[in-house]
Structure formats: C-alpha cells, structure tokens
Amino acid sequence: MPLFLWKKSYEIGIAENDTQHRNLVGIINELSDAMITKKGYIVVPHILEKLEDYIQSHFTTEEEIMRDTKYPALDEHCQEHLAMTTKVIGFKRACAKNHEINVVEVLNFLRDWLKEHIVMSDKKLKANIQTMDA
Numbered sequence: 801m802p803l804f805l806w807k808k809s810y811e812i813g814i815a816e817n818d819t820q821h822r823n824l825v826g827i828i829n830e831l832s833d834a835m836i837t838k839k840g841y842i843v844v845p846h847i848l849e850k851l852e853d854y855i856q857s858h859f860t861t862e863e864e865i866m867r868d869t870k871y872p873a874l875d876e877h878c879q880e881h882l883a884m885t886t887k888v889i890g891f892k893r894a895c896a897k898n899h900e901i902n903v904v905e906v907l908n909f910l911r912d913w914l915k916e917h918i919v920m921s922d923k924k925l926k927a928n929i930q931t932m933d934a
C-alpha cells in the first residue's frame with residue numbers, strides 16, 4: 801500500500817505542475833515501498849538523485865507560474881523551495897559520506913513536505929489562480 805495517495809483536490813489546475821507533483825508522490829512511495837522490504841538504504845542514493853532532478857525542473861515550473869499569475873506570496877513560497885533544496889543537498893552529502901544517512905529521516909521529511917507544502921502552500925497558489933480566472 802502506498803504511503804501517500806494522490807487526490808484530485810491537490811491539483812492546482814495546471815497540467816505540467818500537477819504531473820510533477822504526482823511524480824514526487826511516486827518517488828516518495830518508491831522509497832516507502834523499499835523501506836517496507838528493508839531496501840531503503842539500497843535505493844536512497846537513487847531516490848535522492850531523482851529528487852534533485854525533480855526539484856530543479858519542478859521549482860522552476862512552479863516559480864514561473866507564480867510570477868505569471870503575480871502570486872503575492874511568491875517570496876515566501878520560494879523560501880520553502882530553497883529550504884527543500886538545501887535539505888535534499890544535505891541528504892545527498894550525508895549519503896555520499898559512506899551512506900551516513902538516516903532513511904527514516906528522509907522519508908519523514910518528504911512526507912511532511914507533501915502534507916505541509918503541496919497540500920497547503922501549493923493549494924494557496926491554486927486559490928490565487930482561480931481568483932485570476934474568475
């Protein structure tokens with residue numbers, strides 16, 4: 801059973817962005833599934849590579865949307881993206897040091913990111929887009 805199930809209500813209504821969010825859920829579920837079968841430490845370097853690629857493409861897309869829609873909380877939202885980027889780089893460095901990484905900490909961080917950022921912060925972006933469309 802996946803750790804996190806995507807719901808249509810999480811979509812912000814911009815296909816590229818929503819596809820990227822679903823991809824992140826897939827990456828997190830992949831790590832969770834690996835941990836259930838005690839393979840978390842084996843897959844975590846690969847997961848972190850995927851996350852770094854994801855961050856680069858997704859944050860660029862989302863920040864462009866925010867600029868295009870004149871999102872008032874752009875700076876605050878970008879700070880959250882920066883914090884995520886810093887955390888992932890930190891995990892990658894820890895992993896490179898002879899796998900000195902706590903896989904449970906990685907998974908908990910990613911789960912919280914989904915709950916607090918995608919479900920809450922990105923939802924505010926959706927409300928702003930809907931206001932513009934009205």
Ligand SMILES: [Fe+2]
Nearest residue numbers: 862877917922
């Ligand atoms: Fe975001």
